[in-house]
Amino acid sequence: MxxxxxxxxxxxxxxxxxxxxxxxxxxxxxxxxxxxxxxxxxxxxxxxxxxxxxxxxxxxxxxxxxxxxxxxxxxxxxxxxxxxxxxxxxxxxxxxxxxxxxxxxxxxxxxxxxxxxxxxxxxxxxxxxxxxxxxxxxxxxxxxxxxxxxxxxxxxxxxxxxAIPTSYEIGVKNGGVKAGDSVAIVGLGPVGLSALLSTKTLNPKQIIAIDMDDQRLELATKLGATHVINPGKVFASALTNKVMEYTTDLIPGREPGVDVAIECVGVPSTFELCQDLITSGGSIANIGVHGKSVELKLQKLWIKDCKITTGLVSxxxxxxxxxxxxxxxxxxxxxxxxxxxxxxxxxxxxxxxxxxxxxxxxxxxxx
Ligand SMILES: [Zn+2]
Ligand SMILES: [Zn+2]
Missing domain, CATH: 3.90.180.10 (Medium-chain alcohol dehydrogenases, catalytic domain)
Structure with missing residues (x-):
């Protein structure tokens, strides 16, 4: 027994x-x-x-x-x-x-x-x-x-x-994170923090960590996030504006927005937020397990030449x-x-x- x-x-x-x-x-x-x-x-x-x-x-x-x-x-x-x-x-x-x-x-x-x-x-x-x-x-x-x-x-x-393989395969690899990129991580639970750690091994230029909990944001900063935003403390549009501000003029001629947005929550609002954050040619890598349908803003996304991925870890x-x-x-x-x-x-x-x-x-x- x-x-x-x-x-x-x-x-x-x-x-x-x-x-x-x-x-x-x-x-x-x-x-x-x-x-x-x-x-x-x-x-x-x-x-x-x-x-x-x-x-x-x-x-x-x-x-x-x-x-x-x-x-x-x-x-x-x-x-x-x-x-x-x-x-x-x-x-x-x-x-x-x-x-x-x-x-x-x-x-x-x-x-x-x-x-x-x-x-x-x-x-x-x-x-x-x-x-x-x-x-x-x-x-x-x-x-x-x-x-x-x-x-x-x-x-x-x-x-x-x-936790680490899930965040790496479904977030970082599917999203195509590479050296010099700007990456947003939405949601800093165990998988979001794992995504942060495994993103960091690829030497991105920026990691923008977004979460409602200040303590998690503090930990994210310690672990290598270059910018943190608490959406509970700014209006929704101000949140997107902040990300645009952080990602302006990263490279001459590049439009603001992140190269990769990694979704680690699994609710409609966070997935919808990711759609507003990416630059042209960017990716949304969804890790969160969703229980409800989400709104897909194809009318805005098509012209961005973007990629949306999701999956179960292998x-x-x-x-x-x-x-x-x-x-x-x-x-x-x-x-x-x-x-x-x-x-x-x-x-x-x-x-x-x-x-x-x-x-x-x-x-x-x-x-
Ligand atoms: Zn598990
Ligand atoms: Zn088999």
């Missing part, structure tokens, strides 16, 4: 005893979890927004489904097809499980992996038991785990499971980002605000849910 944080029905989770996972397939790895975290998508599940997860949980209410898709593990047992890892190895568990050989994995779009036990590359804590437990079974270990280098803290490594840049963490050009640890022990899981969820008051960003849980 082991302890795990399981989701039972909307609003109901429990830290409880359930059977310890076993190897099922030759491509499986069993890992002892040494650090894990809670993500915004766990809260979506908890609210009952993710119907398939609720359905799976209710099939076995005595157990439920273990939440979580981010962890650092010590490999305990490996299936007979595992060639890259041995018991005792410390590994980063990717939020995306990739078989490595299906149509989508071949296209480097592992988020849609069809060789999996679920319906996409996101199966942990969604369609199979996740990582918020003492032990986890990792399918397709060879292509879904990354060996942790020595001397890097679990805190830093944990940010490479989801976690195919994890090694590249890990190298940046090792060489020191990327340090994700300032995003971590709280540490808890496993038996404080329920409390950790309360703190994470109430981020507005608790100022929680990323929470690390250890045994």
């Amino acid at each position: 082991m302890k795990a944080l399981t989701y039972i029905s909307p609003g109901v989770i429990a830290w409880r005893q359930i059977p310890k996972p076993k190897l099922i397939k030759s491509t499986d790895v069993i890992g002892k979890v040494v650090a894990t975290t809670i993500c915004g998508s766990d809260l979506h599940i908890l609210k009952g927004d993710v119907l398939e997860t609720t359905e799976i949980a209710q099939k076995d209410p005595k157990k439920g489904i273990v939440l979580g898709h981010e962890a650092i593990i010590v490999v305990e047992e490996v299936g007979s097809s595992i060639t890259k890892f041995n018991p005792g190895d410390i590994c980063i568990v990717s939020c995306i499980t990739a078989c490595g050989s299906c149509y989508y994995c071949e296209k480097n779009l592992q988020s849609h992996c069809s060789g999996n036990e679920g319906t996409s590359g996101w199966i942990f804590g969604h369609e199979i038991d996740g990582t918020q437990a003492e032990y986890v079974r990792v399918p397709f270990g060879n292509t879904s785990l990354f060996k942790a280098p020595k001397g890097v803290s679990y805190d830093k490594l944990l940010m490479l499971c989801d 976690a195919n840049t994890t090694q590249e980002l890990l190298d940046k963490v090792v060489d020191g050009s990327l340090d994700p640890s300032p995003i971590i605000t709280h540490h808890f022990k496993f038996d404080e899981f329920e409390k950790a969820y309360e703190i994470f849910k109430d981020a507005k008051n608790t100022k929680a960003m990323k929470i690390v849980l250890t045994p």
Whole structure:
């Protein structure tokens, strides 16, 4: 048996005893979890927004489904097809499980992996038991785990499971951020701050950070934002004007506006704001998970020759980002605000849910 944080029905989770996972397939790895975290998508599940997860949980209410898709593990047992890892190895568990050989994995779009036990590359804590437990079974270990280098803290490594790759792939890479660019980041939660950190590794000229919380803006300045704006303190049009002012005369002949606007909130107003901020030839890279339709101002956008992108992380840049963490050009640890022990899981969820008051960003849980 082991302890795990399981989701039972909307609003109901429990830290409880359930059977310890076993190897099922030759491509499986069993890992002892040494650090894990809670993500915004766990809260979506908890609210009952993710119907398939609720359905799976209710099939076995005595157990439920273990939440979580981010962890650092010590490999305990490996299936007979595992060639890259041995018991005792410390590994980063990717939020995306990739078989490595299906149509989508071949296209480097592992988020849609069809060789999996679920319906996409996101199966942990969604369609199979996740990582918020003492032990986890990792399918397709060879292509879904990354060996942790020595001397890097679990805190830093944990940010490479989801937050940093998501912000880098869906924000920075999709947006095409390059050296010398002007970049706006709208929303400075864990993913927005991760976007800031990974943007910075590409040496943009400006990073304009926009958020309603002054404390987050202060942190953004410390982490490398060149300008900060609190939309709660200026009128909407004044906000756009400020961005235009900051981006005027960056290069002779260039129109004001940012080259890339990265949306990290997921509500209509922030996406609509991004459309007002970009210069001609600019990009809007949407990371936020939207629950409602947004207004697309095509009548203004077409003549800007702009690009709009969005997506689900494929976690195919994890090694590249890990190298940046090792060489020191990327340090994700300032995003971590709280540490808890496993038996404080329920409390950790309360703190994470109430981020507005608790100022929680990323929470690390250890045994
Ligand atoms: Zn996540
Ligand atoms: Zn696949």
